[in-house]
Amino acid sequence: MCLSIPAKIESINGDMAICTVGGVATQTSLQMLDVNDLQPGDFVLIHTGFALQKISKEEAEATLALFDEFEAFNEMLDEEENQTGQRIV
Amino acid sequence: MQYIDEFRDKEKIVSLVNRIHFESKKPMRIMEVCGGHTMAIQRFGIPGLLPGHINLVSGPGCPVCVTDRAFIDKAIAFSRLPDVIIATYGDLIRVPGSSSTLDKEKALGADIRIVFSILDALTLAKRNKHKKIVFLGIGFETTAPGTAAGIVKAQMAGLFNFFVFSAHKIMPPPMAALIDQGVKIDGYLGPGHVSTVTGSAMYHFIPEKYKLGVVISGFEPLDILQSIYMLVLQHESNHPKVEIQYSRVVKPEGNTKALELLDEVFTLDNDWWRGLGVLPKSGLKIHEKYAEFDAEKMIPVEVEPTREDKGCICGSILKGVASPADCKLFKKACTPSDPVGACMVSSEGACAAHFRFQKS
Numbered sequence: 001m002c003l004s005i006p007a008k009i010e011s012i013n014g015d016m017a018i019c020t021v022g023g024v025a026t027q028t029s030l031q032m033l034d035v036n037d038l039q040p041g042d043f044v045l046i047h048t049g050f051a052l053q054k055i056s057k058e059e060a061e062a063t064l065a066l067f068d069e070f071e072a073f074n075e076m077l078d079e080e081e082n083q084t085g086q087r088i089v
Numbered sequence: 090m091q092y093i094d095e096f097r098d099k100e101k102i103v104s105l106v107n108r109i110h111f112e113s114k115k116p117m118r119i120m121e122v123c124g125g126h127t128m129a130i131q132r133f134g135i136p137g138l139l140p141g142h143i144n145l146v147s148g149p150g151c152p153v154c155v156t157d158r159a160f161i162d163k164a165i166a167f168s169r170l171p172d173v174i175i176a177t178y179g180d181l182i183r184v185p186g187s188s189s190t191l192d193k194e195k196a197l198g199a200d201i202r203i204v205f206s207i208l209d210a211l212t213l214a215k216r217n218k219h220k221k222i223v224f225l226g227i228g229f230e231t232t233a234p235g236t237a238a239g240i241v242k243a244q245m246a247g248l249f250n251f252f253v254f255s256a257h258k259i260m261p262p263p264m265a266a267l268i269d270q271g272v273k274i275d276g277y278l279g280p281g282h283v284s285t286v287t288g289s290a291m292y293h294f295i296p297e298k299y300k301l302g303v304v305i306s307g308f309e310p311l312d313i314l315q316s317i318y319m320l321v322l323q324h325e326s327n328h329p330k331v332e333i334q335y336s337r338v339v340k341p342e343g344n345t346k347a348l349e350l351l352d353e354v355f356t357l358d359n360d361w362w363r364g365l366g367v368l369p370k371s372g373l374k375i376h377e378k379y380a381e382f383d384a385e386k387m388i389p390v391e392v393e394p395t396r397e398d399k400g401c402i403c404g405s406i407l408k409g410v411a412s413p414a415d416c417k418l419f420k421k422a423c424t425p426s427d428p429v430g431a432c433m434v435s436s437e438g439a440c441a442a443h444f445r446f447q448k449s
């Protein structure tokens with residue numbers, strides 16, 4: 001029900017678009033978004049035939065970049081464990 | 090960027106899990122209030138990755154599960170009318186009513202069509218002018234704008250054989266009611282797709298009034314773990330607040346067009362929630378202006394008295410005070426192929442998710 005999936009816009013026709021999810025094409029209404037802000041290649045979140053939001057590439061990259069910081073922290077912990085011979089977590 | 094695999098990276102998961110173990114000291118109960126999260130948490134085995142003192146509990150986030158049995162009974166009554174075609178999302182058709190299901194009625198000859206979008210139901214109305222199309226509107230703020238759009242379209246197109254039977258609901262009232270009713274939790278994993286529509290402001294009362302954090306989360310393992318991590322930091326520092334982890338989709342202001350549609354077509358009314366009872370101003374009823382599309386007002390029907398099933402503890406599960414394993418019927422009399430309660434029918438229901446993803 002609440003399943004909403006990232007889909008790629010293939011083509012836009014008025015306030016309708018053809019979007020693909022894992023290669024499968026679906027008709028999607030863009031009426032809840034600003035069509036001028038969208039173009040083929042963009043990803044949108046679709047739910048019961050409507051695009052609910054454009055997915056922000058910048059924000060996705062920013063989220064992923066945060067995880068790199070965690071990895072660095074992890075290496076630091078590993079290092080400390082090696083040196084002290086004690087498990088931290 | 091495909092927005093899926095990137096958020097399932099094993100190495101990143103490991104480092105994030107370590108970070109949670111490192112930061113988390115105090116015991117915590119985190120509740121998810123979105124069926125999509127319930128499924129993802131079980132599917133990716135998130136509980137097993139967390140420190141033993143962090144408990145994840147499911148809340149009232151599965152739309153099918155919280156829906157009143159009387160709604161199913163009435164939908165069945167509609168389906169028995171000779172001039173009615175029922176259009177519904179697939180999730181509903183196996184939900185047990187008091188003495189039948191939509192699926193059984195279909196086998197007996199009722200005209201019941203599964204649709205993926207209300208737009209398909211409008212097409213049905215166009216093609217079947219001599220029939221009444223009754224669309225079953227269930228779901229939270231994620232789904233309700235589509236229903237609203239459908240009603241507005243029906244009016245513009247003059248499709249007066251199109252009707253909606255609405256059980257749409259909104260999320261903040263049960264989130265408040267749970268705490269008011271004494272359910273113990275230390276933070277909410279906020280519903281990502283509901284919030285795509287609503288934005289984040291509607292949760293501010295939760296830290297303000299109840300001193301609980303809300304982190305609006307995406308649905309991939311890294312999203313969920315990061316949200317848990319954010320809740321842990323809030324809990325450890327005693328600084329509950331509303332944060333958005335799922336920022337690639339959720340904006341603080343939500344989706345204005347979708348919110349306008351909700352405002353245009355629906356009004357808030359008291360509504361019944363499985364497990365929680367009647368909650369004030371928690372249901373979306375069709376506005377007087379659009380009464381001619383309201384199935385309840387336009388199509389009179391006799392409904393059998395509602396009977397609840399004995400033994401099903403779905404209500405307590407939706408409240409986060411019991412887990413599926415506590416139910417005597419779980420995996421015995423109640424399975425996905427022969428479900429007793431709604432929590433086993435919907436793939437987002439806690440019972441179905443536990444059944445599917447927990448190997449015993």
Ligand code: SF4
Nearest residue numbers: 401402416423430440
């Ligand atoms: S296992 Fe079945 S009977 Fe038991 S609570 Fe879940 S849905 Fe109800």
